[in-house]
Amino acid sequence: MKNKCLFPLLLFIFSNYLYTQTCIKNVTIIDVEKQKLISNQTVIITDDLISNIHKSNNKILPKNATIIDGTGKYLIPGLIDTHIHFFQNGGLYTRPDAIDLRKFKDYNQEIAYANTDMETKLKRYVENGITTVIDVGANYHLLKQRNNFTDKPFSPSIFITGPLLTTYEPKVYEDLGENEPFILTKTIEDGINGVQKQLKYKPDFIKIWYIVGVDGLSIEESAHKNLPIIKAIINEAHKNNLKVAVHATQRITAQLAVENGADFLVHSIDDEILKDDFVKLLKKNKTILSPTLIVHNGYVNTFGQKLNISNYELLKADSHQLGSLLDLKHLSDTTLVKNYKNYANSQKSIENLKKTDSISLVNLKILSDAGVLIATGTDAGNIGTLHASSYLKELKAMRKSGMSNWKIIQASTLNGAKVFDKENEFGTVTIGKKANLVLLDANPIEDIENVTKINTVINKGVFIKPNTLIKDSPTDLAQRQLNAYNFRNIDAFLEPYADDVEIYSYPDKLLYRGKETMRKHYSKMFDKIPNLHCELKERIVQGNIVIDKERVQFGNKIIEAVAIYHIENNKIKRVYFIQ
Incomplete structure (x- = not known):
């Protein structure tokens, strides 16, 4: 009798540890279906699903839930x-x-x-x-590799096809084995076999590269000539419950593809x-x-x-x-x-x-x-x-x-x-759907660029701060400032540098210190010097030190130089120039 009473109690206790809950309160939901803003909402996420949504008030929130304040923020589907x-x-x-x-x-x-x-x-x-x-449009190697990321919180959900089925294949892609991105289909039989070859890799759909005109015929003649192959591919894919995407940039190819069952242009x-x-x-x-x-x-x-x-x-x-x-x-x-x-x-x-x-x-x-x-x-x-x-x-x-x-x-x-009939699983902020969401610091309906003002990404129910996903290597920092230099973008150029960066003439002559001094120096260069371009000739990496051999053009003048970047705390702390 005691055991019978104990079991429900243990079940209740353990059930509280079998799932995690997070509440985003006081947030504005972007309702993409009804195209309206719904303010002052509390969204409750249990494991990887949206389990409840209600008006934010004095209602008691789930016990032991993590609480995130969404005041002034906007929640959109991923x-x-x-x-x-x-x-x-x-x-x-x-x-x-x-x-x-x-x-x-x-x-x-x-x-x-x-x-x-x-x-x-x-x-x-x-x-x-x-x-x-x-x-x-992928290949067999990538089709297999995607399986490594299916349940990873850092990975988006992946829908993928294999090689493109096409009546034209550029020669540079031939004979690449599992890395070949095309299957050449010159006949109806080739098209059917092209679909069947992919089945064992379990693609999510089939893709056709409907390229016309390379056979010397007019666009319309070529489109009709290849249509039986296109139709056979679509029919074989549908027979195997796979949708078909088609590359068709002309009206005639798009029309023929859709008339014959293409699902996605x-x-x-x-x-x-x-x-x-x-x-x-x-x-x-x-x-x-x-x-x-x-x-x-x-x-x-x-x-x-x-x-x-x-x-x-x-x-x-x-x-x-x-x-x-x-x-x-x-x-x-x-x-x-x-x-x-x-x-x-x-x-x-x-x-x-x-x-x-x-x-x-x-x-x-x-x-x-x-x-x-x-x-x-x-x-x-x-x-x-x-x-x-x-x-x-x-x-x-x-x-x-x-x-x-x-x-x-x-x-x-x-x-x-x-595209894959998944609208009941994700795509809106709705109870019961997957918690694939983005918490924004600004309203994307006011300005579409606000989709980049990301506070938190919720992927498969996991809350992720964007800057924690990819750690910059020393070469990433060196390359990023080099790119910005070549595009004369002063803000992006300075971003990888520490605020108290020190610039030296090798070996130990301090030229100046501080990002703001650096800004004045390089802003003048970006504004006034024509034909500014830095070519990276060679790069050596030793721990947190990056040594770049560079060929730099200033107007009509070209110099050979070496830049030595010392990285500390994920920023470029010191630079030594050798000329």
Whole structure:
């Protein structure tokens, strides 16, 4: 009898230790579904779920719960990037089919970097409030590797496909084994087999690269010629309960893909303004579209050496990949570099980019106003479109189209969840949904840039301060200030330095001390000296010391120099220059 009474008591006691509860009180919820602000709310999170939401008042909060004061803060669903590529790193050397620089850097190094950097990329996404990512073109190696991160609190939820099924494969990607990002499908049988090959890796969906015109036919002729293969792939994927995403940037390829069952269009249509019949087709089929507005600009501006990198990107991006984007300023193959620069800056290229951008923006507004589901995606990993940090740039481009901030936030949360019918699991701040949330210090409806003012990320129920996810290495700090130097951004340049930094002429002559003195010195340089560029020739790292051999251009003057950076407490404390 005593044991019978004891069991319920023990169950009650232990149940209090089997779950954790956190309460965010006095917070304003961004209701993306009803597009309204709900102020003075208490959100209770139990383990990885939102277990209750109620008006903040004198109501007793759960016992032993952690309490977070959300006064003056805004709670949004975790952001979703519906178009990324883990096999691409975002730097200059990541797409040898777009610009072949393999004589400067072995492409196998890029592959190795992508394979070893996946964890850091994932942390970078969560750091930026992105709690779900969709990789719309990976490879078998990455498909297997994603399983290592399924339950990790630092990792966003990952939806991923395998190699792209395509009727055209650039030769540089052939014979890469598990790292090959394409499956060439020249026949219907190839298409069906391409789907079946992926099944054992358990992809979340299938992706088609619907490339037309490379066969010498017109766009429309090529699209119809390849349509039987496209249709066979879609049918085989659906037969295996897998949705299909399609790369189709022309109206005809997009229309044919949707008519034949495509679930998700992963780019804007940029060759013509959309007519009502196409809009109705998307609505009827409930097709979701990810506009990826910025990716083309990333290529053109990199090749044209006219990149405009924001302070936010300089601070948040992979500094080494970002730095590589400026390598065209000093690569030794001047003919190749000149040809790419001339092409990117030609009147024809400028007009073409302006035209496609304009069409994409107009089409996005047409589709959004008509009620077609738009889901935010960056195409991150491509040259000039950096993982995670490029998300803000995409949101601003969507705003430029005329979309309201409400619709942009909805596209970046709820609509992204709908890609795989997960809207009942996440995408809104709702009782019973997963606690994938972002606590912001400012209202993103007032200013879309406020999505970067992150106080806390709640990922899989775990509360994470963004600055705790990725620890800067000494080389990260050295590279970040070098990037900002080359972009003449004084605030980003000074960020890695300690407030009481000391600058020396080697070995021991103190030139000046303090970040503010440094600001005056370098601000004048950034403002007045033309052709300012620092090329990193060699880097040696010894513990907390980074030694950079540099080739520095000041106007028409070039000097060879060595900079020795001493890092203390995660800041550059002392710098020694040798000239």
